Amino acid sequence: MFLAYFLQTGQEYFNVANLYKEVFMKVGIPKGLLYENYQPFFHTFFEELGAELIVSPDTNKDILDKGVKYCVDEACLPVKVFHGHVASIKDKCDLIVIPRIMQLRKREFICPKFCGLPEMVISSIPEMPDTTLEPIYAASNEKLFQWAKVTGKQVTNNRSRIQKAFEAAVENQANHKMGFDDRDTKLKVALSGHPYNIYDNYLNMNLIRKLKKLGVGVVTEEFIDDEIKDRETSKLYKKPFWSFARNNYAFTSHAASKGIVNGIIYISSFACGIDSVVIDLVQHNIGDFPLLVLKIDEHTGEAGLDTRIEAFVDMLERRSS
Amino acid sequence: MKITFPHMGNVYFAAKALFDDLGVEYVIPPLTSKGSLEIGSLHSGEEICLPFKIMIGNYMQAIEQGADTVLITGSCGPCRFGEYCELQMNLLNNLGHNLDFIVIDSPGDIGVKELIRRLGKISTGSEYNRLQKFKALLNAVKVVNLIDEVEAKARYLAGFEANRGQCKKILIECKQEAIKCNSGKSMIEILNHYLDKLNQVPIDQRKEPIKIAIIGEIYTVIEPFSNLYIEDKLMDYGISTKRMLTPSWWLKNLVLSPMNMNQLDIKKKSKEYLPMMIGGHARECIGEAVLAYEEGFDGAIQIFPMGCMPEIVSKAILPKISKDKDFPIMTLVVDEMTGEAGYVTRIEAFVDLLERRKDNVLSRC
Ligand code: SF4
Ligand code: SF4
Numbered sequence: 248m249f250l251a252y253f254l255q256t257g258q259e260y261f262n263v264a265n266l267y268k269e270v271f272m273k274v275g276i277p278k279g280l281l282y283e284n285y286q287p288f289f290h291t292f293f294e295e296l297g298a299e300l301i302v303s304p305d306t307n308k309d310i311l312d313k314g315v316k317y318c319v320d321e322a323c324l325p326v327k328v329f330h331g332h333v334a335s336i337k338d339k340c341d342l343i344v345i346p347r348i349m350q351l352r353k354r355e356f357i358c359p360k361f362c363g364l365p366e367m368v369i370s371s372i373p374e375m376p377d378t379t380l381e382p383i384y385a386a387s388n389e390k391l392f393q394w395a396k397v398t399g400k401q402v403t404n405n406r407s408r409i410q411k412a413f414e415a416a417v418e419n420q421a422n423h424k425m426g427f428d429d430r431d432t433k434l435k436v437a438l439s440g441h442p443y444n445i446y447d448n449y450l451n452m453n454l455i456r457k458l459k460k461l462g463v464g465v466v467t468e469e470f471i472d473d474e475i476k477d478r479e480t481s482k483l484y485k486k487p488f489w490s491f492a493r494n495n496y497a498f499t500s501h502a503a504s505k506g507i508v509n510g511i512i513y514i515s516s517f518a519c520g521i522d523s524v525v526i527d528l529v530q531h532n533i534g535d536f537p538l539l540v541l542k543i544d545e546h547t548g549e550a551g552l553d554t555r556i557e558a559f560v561d562m563l564e565r566r567s568s
Numbered sequence: 569m570k571i572t573f574p575h576m577g578n579v580y581f582a583a584k585a586l587f588d589d590l591g592v593e594y595v596i597p598p599l600t601s602k603g604s605l606e607i608g609s610l611h612s613g614e615e616i617c618l619p620f621k622i623m624i625g626n627y628m629q630a631i632e633q634g635a636d637t638v639l640i641t642g643s644c645g646p647c648r649f650g651e652y653c654e655l656q657m658n659l660l661n662n663l664g665h666n667l668d669f670i671v672i673d674s675p676g677d678i679g680v681k682e683l684i685r686r687l688g689k690i691s692t693g694s695e696y697n698r699l700q701k702f703k704a705l706l707n708a709v710k711v712v713n714l715i716d717e718v719e720a721k722a723r724y725l726a727g728f729e730a731n732r733g734q735c736k737k738i739l740i741e742c743k744q745e746a747i748k749c750n751s752g753k754s755m756i757e758i759l760n761h762y763l764d765k766l767n768q769v770p771i772d773q774r775k776e777p778i779k780i781a782i783i784g785e786i787y788t789v790i791e792p793f794s795n796l797y798i799e800d801k802l803m804d805y806g807i808s809t810k811r812m813l814t815p816s817w818w819l820k821n822l823v824l825s826p827m828n829m830n831q832l833d834i835k836k837k838s839k840e841y842l843p844m845m846i847g848g849h850a851r852e853c854i855g856e857a858v859l860a861y862e863e864g865f866d867g868a869i870q871i872f873p874m875g876c877m878p879e880i881v882s883k884a885i886l887p888k889i890s891k892d893k894d895f896p897i898m899t900l901v902v903d904e905m906t907g908e909a910g911y912v913t914r915i916e917a918f919v920d921l922l923e924r925r926k927d928n929v930l931s932r933c
Contacts, residue, residue: 319884321875321901347844362846363881370841370888382844484654485671492651520877523615524651531658 272402274298275340275376278305279329280361281348283446288420289344292395295412296402301340303332306449310335315545317371324516324544325443326360326367328450333368333375342377342401349382355490358521377401388417427455429464430507434563437502438465439495439529440514440522444543451514452549454541454556458512461560466508468498475501483528492525499529503536509563510537512556517544537563569593569668569693572635574623575600577790578719579815581743582712585752589704592693595635597626600793604629609904611659618794618873618903619787620652627660627667637668639690648877707752709819714759716816718742721766723799727777727808730770736803738765778867778922781860782811783853785872785879788902789813795871795902796911805919810865812856813849833859841885848878857889857897866922867896869915874903896921 274293276282282289293300303310306328314331333343345365348357360367365380381397384390392413399409425446429435436458444451445467455465479497480487487493495513502508513529515522526540539559541552572595573583580596587594598604604625611628612621627638640653653671660667670689678686691701722739729735742762749755780802788794789811802809821831834855842854853870860868870886872879883899890897898918900911 319880321880321883349844356847359847359850359878360881362844363842363850363878363885366842367881367884370885380843484657485651485673487651517615518875518880520615520617520648520875523613523617523875524648524655527613527616527655527658528651531662 272298272342273301273340274402275301275333275336275343276303277329277332277336277343277345278303279332279447280325280364280443281346282443284423284425284442285346285420287423288416289346291419292399292412292416293344293402295415296399296408298342298402301336303336306332306447311449311545319367319371321518322360322367323518324450325441325447325519326364327545328443328447329364330368330371334372337372337375340376342379343375344398345378345380347380347382348385350384350386351490352493353386354488355493356488357490391417424469426467426469427465428467428470430466430470432462432464434462434560434567435464435466435508436563437499437508437511438467438514439499439511441491441516441519444514444516450543451541452543452547452552454512454514457553457556458560461557463560463563466502468494471498471501482532487528489521489525491521492528495525496528496532499538500532503533509567510539510559512539512541512559514541514543517542537566569637570595570635571637571639571670571690571693572597572627572630573639574626575791576787577792577815578712578715581715581746581755582708582815584747585711585749585755586704586708588750589707589752590691590694590701591696592691595630595633597630597633597635600626600791605793605904611663613655615875616655617648617876619785619791620648620655621904622791622794623652624656624659627656631665631667636666637670639670639672641672704752707756711752711755711759712819713816714756714763715743715746716814718759718763718766720810720814721763723803723809723811725766725769725771725808726803727779727806728771728775730772732806733804734769735766736800738762738769776926777806777808778919778926779808779810779865780922781856781865781868782809782871783813783856783860783868784870784882784899785853785876786813786818786849788871788873788876790815794873795900796906796908798869798871798900798915801912801915802919807919810860812859813852831855837862841889842882846878846881848876850878850882853879853882854885854889857886857895858893861889861893861895866926867898867918869918870897870899872899872901874901896925 276289290300310331311328312331313334314327314329317334318327318330333345337343345368347365348361351357365378369375369378379398379401381394383394395409395413399412403409427438438445448455458465476493476497479500480493487496499511503511511533513526515526530538539555541555570593571587575597583594584596600622605622606625607628608621608623608625612624653669657669670686672686673683694701719739722735726735742759746755746758749758782789782799790813792799799809831852834852837858838851838855841858842851845851857868870879870883886897886899889895896918898914900914
């Protein structure tokens, strides 16, 4: 079988190192930060390249503890948790994917911690395997391909294979749908915040399940389109330069002014510089529309959180009846 | 129109020279103090960074003295600073102050035309012609370069001076005299005079002082109040300090960056540890740490405000540099709760460590 493989792929593979790389490469994918958002892209890309994927488990206590142990104190919880995910799989793989996401839309930025993520992790966690380092500019497919070209090389030397893997990855990503849209529930809230705070159920202590249990529907940012976002953010003196800020500001503004929901829950983490600004902007914009800001870190107690959610829901019920 | 602006180290000298020469009315906010910070914190969001709060304090104190227009620079790359003006405008409007903001932003975001229009707004109160306005600007740039030079020289020589405390005295006197001037030209003269004076300070050749580089977030390293006057303290211990980030550096960087000619050495030095521009001045911080080591400094102190995103990344990387190069680096995180006592203890302990290391090296050879 190996022989056939040789003949088929041609000369490049007479190099033993390459063969090893191709057949046995184990690529680790940490389930932290924007993993949920770009899961199909990364999975497809590396699978198509022929790598074996090692995906870290859902966030759990052990991962959180590891993250807190390795990461700088001052960092926010999501970044600490990301460190934990890396630490949990680092000994099992040859290459770890640390997405250095620089840009998602033109002339917008994302958090500095994303831009320096590989360096943070490499400097903080001992005995790291190789990692991906290439920056990701996802404003267009051409720019994104730059990442694929460089990163693909870490796995295979076969260029056409990289090209194909990239195309498949982009296609799968395009079909990826996220978000909640319970607009037809009687009582519902707009759930706003960074995707990892919304989708990581360990981080947010099962917030969504808690809300559903209380009979509250959840609506997330995904259901409003770009046009509405542009319209909403044009009210600002300066156009926001973080993609996150744009999404959350526009979403909450739209949800509140159109009365799509009964209230807004903004889930955030302590020491998040971006949220500190966005929450201020949101508050200023929506006036006295009900807003609950939940801030979490590794010390947040679940009981306290529950009480606050229940009190908020009670208030919404009273207002709507 | 009465213009004011937030404090940032020696910027107020240049601003005074500029507005004097333009003949526009202005208010220099009282030097940043505990009072400014208290007012600022009272009105700002709790988790917003320290520079924001202090700036609000500056505005409020300037408003009390009749200011009605605020000059502020906008974007500085992917960091909160770029969003400051929006929040600050909201905040001050909510408090019922009807302020005009002149936001100087990068031409890439607002277009060259708009930039020129906004710059023009500053000098609307001025009766002078274009040439004079241009000269005023030129003088202001000279002032900021000179005052930064005086300051840097005094801080560095402090370790070598034969008479303890002389440099500090000259520096204090220089600032007192300079701020009394009523035109850019006279201020430049004064600054040159003091620069000469510093050049004549008697030096003790046998001295081998401890040398420390001050690195970190640009506002907190430049604005002395926000770092609890660390440079003055080190000066008193007879330590030479160097700091690359200054208002004049910032200006030069701004002018050169569109041509990509800025800080070639910093880019080179930081490459191994942080090859990207990530926002704020994290890359500078890393590059300066490496540079300080190569220039034979004894250690570096990183300062940043609580929650500062880019500097948290640097903080994660610095220990690696420290280990690779056997170069001590200490981090000080400042916020409005920073207590003076604990802070001083940490600085002293660090200085002790550097002294011990130095003695060891000396006795070994
Ligand atoms: S955006 Fe906020 S929560 Fe996300 S990584 Fe940056 S600081 Fe942390
Ligand atoms: S660099 Fe730090 S202090 Fe400056 S705006 Fe950004 S987070 Fe705030």
